[in-house]
Amino acid sequence: MSGVRPECVVVGGSAGALEVLNAVFPALPRGFPLPVLTVIHQPEHGSGVLARLFRGKCEVDVSEAEHGQPLTPGICFGPAGYHLAVEPTRTLSLSLGPPVWFSRPAIDVLFESAAWTFGSRSLAILLSGASEDGARGLATLRAAGGVTWVQEPSTALARTMPEAGLRLGGGQEILSPGQMAARLRGLGTEAT
Amino acid sequence: MEAGENEVVELELRLLLEGIHERYHYDFRGYTSSSLRRRVTRALEQLGCATISRLQEQVLRDENVFAQLLQFLTVQVSDLFRDPSYWKALRDQVTPMLGTWPSLKLWVAGVATGEELYSLAILLQEEGLLERSLIYATDVNAEALRSAEKGIFALDRLRGFSENYFQAGGTRSLSDYYTAAYGGAVFSRRLIEHVVFSDHDLATDSSFSETQLVSCRNVLIYFTPPLQERALGLFSDSLVHGGYLCLGSRETIRFSSVAEDYEEVVPEDRIYRRVRR
Ligand SMILES: C[S@@+](CC[C@H](N)C(=O)[O-])C[C@H]1O[C@@H](n2cnc3c(N)ncnc32)[C@H](O)[C@@H]1O
Numbered sequence: 303m304s305g306v307r308p309e310c311v312v313v314g315g316s317a318g319a320l321e322v323l324n325a326v327f328p329a330l331p332r333g334f335p336l337p338v339l340t341v342i343h344q345p346e347h348g349s350g351v352l353a354r355l356f357r358g359k360c361e362v363d364v365s366e367a368e369h370g371q372p373l374t375p376g377i378c379f380g381p382a383g384y385h386l387a388v389e390p391t392r393t394l395s396l397s398l399g400p401p402v403w404f405s406r407p408a409i410d411v412l413f414e415s416a417a418w419t420f421g422s423r424s425l426a427i428l429l430s431g432a433s434e435d436g437a438r439g440l441a442t443l444r445a446a447g448g449v450t451w452v453q454e455p456s457t458a459l460a461r462t463m464p465e466a467g468l469r470l471g472g473g474q475e476i477l478s479p480g481q482m483a484a485r486l487r488g489l490g491t492e493a494t
Numbered sequence: 495m496e497a498g499e500n501e502v503v504e505l506e507l508r509l510l511l512e513g514i515h516e517r518y519h520y521d522f523r524g525y526t527s528s529s530l531r532r533r534v535t536r537a538l539e540q541l542g543c544a545t546i547s548r549l550q551e552q553v554l555r556d557e558n559v560f561a562q563l564l565q566f567l568t569v570q571v572s573d574l575f576r577d578p579s580y581w582k583a584l585r586d587q588v589t590p591m592l593g594t595w596p597s598l599k600l601w602v603a604g605v606a607t608g609e610e611l612y613s614l615a616i617l618l619q620e621e622g623l624l625e626r627s628l629i630y631a632t633d634v635n636a637e638a639l640r641s642a643e644k645g646i647f648a649l650d651r652l653r654g655f656s657e658n659y660f661q662a663g664g665t666r667s668l669s670d671y672y673t674a675a676y677g678g679a680v681f682s683r684r685l686i687e688h689v690v691f692s693d694h695d696l697a698t699d700s701s702f703s704e705t706q707l708v709s710c711r712n713v714l715i716y717f718t719p720p721l722q723e724r725a726l727g728l729f730s731d732s733l734v735h736g737g738y739l740c741l742g743s744r745e746t747i748r749f750s751s752v753a754e755d756y757e758e759v760v761p762e763d764r765i766y767r768r769v770r771r
Contacts, residue, residue, distance in 0.1 A: 349743070369715045369744055370722075384715075384744055387528040390504075396715045396744050397529040398571045415528040421500055446500065 308425040308449060308489070310373065310388065311336050312416045314409030314439070316343040316431030318459025322479045323356070323429075327377055329483040332361040334490040337373045339388060339416070341380040341407045343433065352379040369396040380407035387415035403435035413439025422447030425489075427482065428473070429453045431463030440472030450474040451482060506546035507531055513554050520634070521697040522567060524721030530567070537566035561637075568635045569716065572609040573654065574647070574668075576711075577743050578661035580763040581613060585663050587760060588738055589621040592706060598627040599705045601732060603696060603725075604713030605631040608642030609655075613662075614709065615685035616671055620664070624688070630702050632694035639691050645681035647672075652679050697721055701728040708733055712742035719749065726752045730768065739766040 315322065319342055330338070342352060353366040356377060363376030371378075373392045380386030384396040386407050402408035409428070413436060416424045426443045428436045430453055444450045452473035455461040467473050477485065507530065511523045522530065534546060541562065543549040552559040575581050592598055600618075605611050611631050618624040633639050647655070656668040672679040696713065708729045714722045729739055730752050739747070739756060741764040747753045756766040 367744075368746065370719060370746075370749055381744055385529070387526075387532075389526055389528050389718075391718070395526040395528060397526070397569065398712050398715065399529065399533070399569050400571060411532065414532060418500060418503075418528060418531060 306422050306447075308336065308420070309423045310416055310420050311338045311425045311427065311486070311489075312388075312412050312443075313338060313340040313427045313429065314342070314412060314431075314436040314463075315429030315453075316405075316433050316435070316460065316463055318430030318432075320355075321430075321459065322453060322482075324359075325479040326483045326486065327356055327364075328359045328361070329487055330360065330362045330377075331487060331490055333375075334362045334486075335375050336489070337375055338362075338377045339367075339380070339386065339394070339412060340377060341386055341409050341412045343405045343407075343431065343435070344382050349381055351382075367394045367396060369394070380412065382407075385411040387411055388419050389415070390419050392419075403433050405433065405435050409436030410439035414442050417443035417446040417448055420448065424448040425451070426472075427451045427453075428464060428467040430458035430460050432460040433463055434466040436463055437466035437470045437472060440467045441470040442472075444472045444474060451477050451485075453482070454478045503531070503546065506550070507534060510534070510546050510550045510553070513550055514560070517554055518557075518560055519698065520564070520695065524697060524718050524724075525716050526718055529569075529716065533566045533569070534563075537563055540566070564635060565637065568633075568638070570606045570635070570638050572606045572712075573651070573658065574609045575613045575655065575658035575662045575664075576609070577763070578658050580740070580743060580760075580765070581617065581658075581662035583760040583763045583765060584740070585617055585621065588707070588765060589617065589623060591736075592623055592738075593621070595706055596626065598623060598707070599630070599702070600627060600707040600709070601630045601632070601702050601705045601729075603632050603694070603708065603710040603729075605633050605642055606635075606638050608645055609647070610709065610711060611642060611689065612645060612671070612681050612685055615689070616659075616664075616668075617662075619685065620666070624685070627688055629686075629689045630692060630705075631689050632692050632702075634693070634695045634697075636693050639693065643686070643691050645683075645686065646676060646678040647681070648678055649674065696725040696728060701732040703732065704734055705732045705737060706734060707738045707740065709740040711740060712745070714741065714745045723750055723752075726750050730755060733768040735768060737768045739768065740764065741766075
């Protein structure tokens with residue numbers, strides 16, 4: 303990994319991504335110092351489902367984003383029906399722009415905002431999914447000097463998303479879920 | 495991306511917003527920056543400009559380009575009976591109280607293309623309140639307002655609207671309220687007989703007087719805290735004692751200085767009641 307330590311982790315995925323998060327998020331140790339903003343494609347209705355799903359099995363805080371909420375360490379999911387972005391004021395914002403790749407929240411929106419706000423101090427992780435959402439945002443973040451990981455397509459339930467990420471040139475490292483968990487844990491201890 | 499590119503873009507964006515404010519008196523300077531930047535980026539692609547600086551030149555010199563840009567800067571996404579649980583709560587818990595006032599003034603701020611307005615009018619009609627209601631329907635985007643006034647929605651959206659309507663406790667058929675024409679569903683003119691459509695900017699204008707209900711849904715999410723504070727101040731000035739404030743499902747007054755003037759009526763659906771002046 304490059305010399306700069308990330309200040310913010312952004313994660314995106316769709317079909318098959320929950321399985322990966324199940325392997326990665328519970329591995330984050332209590333006191334993990336970074337915010338982990340996460341967008342997973344989901345139906346427009348029903349709120350708080352993802353946060354509830356993970357709260358029980360994680361050591362770090364798990365929440366669903368509110369507009370205006372300050373950025374804090376822990377896992378934060380974008381709510382169904384809204385785009386999630388991070389602002390230069392280090393707060394989260396929600397918006398209702400048109401869906402991107404038929405999705406709201408969209409991964410592209412989150413990744414792009416992280417690229418603009420944190421540039422080389424961001425880490426983006428693109429997971430399994432049957433859509434091309436996220437590939438463009440990943441490339442933007444990479445071009446801004448950020449660190450990017452793409453799930454090894456052969457380990458993904460749906461390869462479209464990681465493959466699109468690699469095709470647009472945004473993928474810096476290709477990792478399996480197990481490797482991602484280990485590397486993230488390392489980041490946490492490196493930083494403390 | 496070259497070093498500093500990001501800073502240059504941020505600077506260009508700030509200058510563009512300053513220019514728009516001076517030239518056209520629209521004030522986008524208090525909007526959240528990442529969503530603004532994303533929308534301006536999309537506008538660049540569509541209007542064929544390589545940089546925001548180039549766009550700025552055209553915007554300042556040509557009103558028509560500004561009019562086009564305005565459509566990108568404001569987000570018109572909306573649905574009839576969006577968030578059915580909110581509309582159900584409004585029907586079950588708010589309209590009975592509204593019924594205790596002899597006449598009603600309601601303000602829908604950020605009405606966009608009208609979906610929320612027609613939902614509200616249908617609800618008031620079904621609860622027997624529409625006849626004594628006056629509704630102010632306002633938005634900063636005049637083109638959106640014109641389309642709200644027309645009340646025509648694409649037929650392929652009606653199925654989803656209708657599902658929302660039933661989930662929101664509707665007991666009739668949504669088709670009672672529209673006729674199919676012009677390739678769309680045209681909502682009944684009777685629903686907007688007592689509606690005043692008006693160009694109104696929450697960032698620069700003052701408020702409407704003595705309302706019993708203000709609905710401003712999914713507008714505050716575009717604002718930074720100071721502008722949110724301004725808008726919430728307008729609503730507080732406008733609402734009578736006991737009046738209702740309705741926000742979008744992910745918006746809250748919790749972080750604002752007006753919070754203590756309200757009680758939560760239906761917290762999960764962001765319905766508040768003004769209890770102190
Ligand atoms: C996403 S739409 C919300 C539509 C509807 N209220 C709903 O919840 O479905 C946001 C609307 O806010 C309007 N808006 C943005 N800035 C505004 C301002 N400063 N004053 C008034 N309206 C504004 C936009 O033009 C747009 O129509």
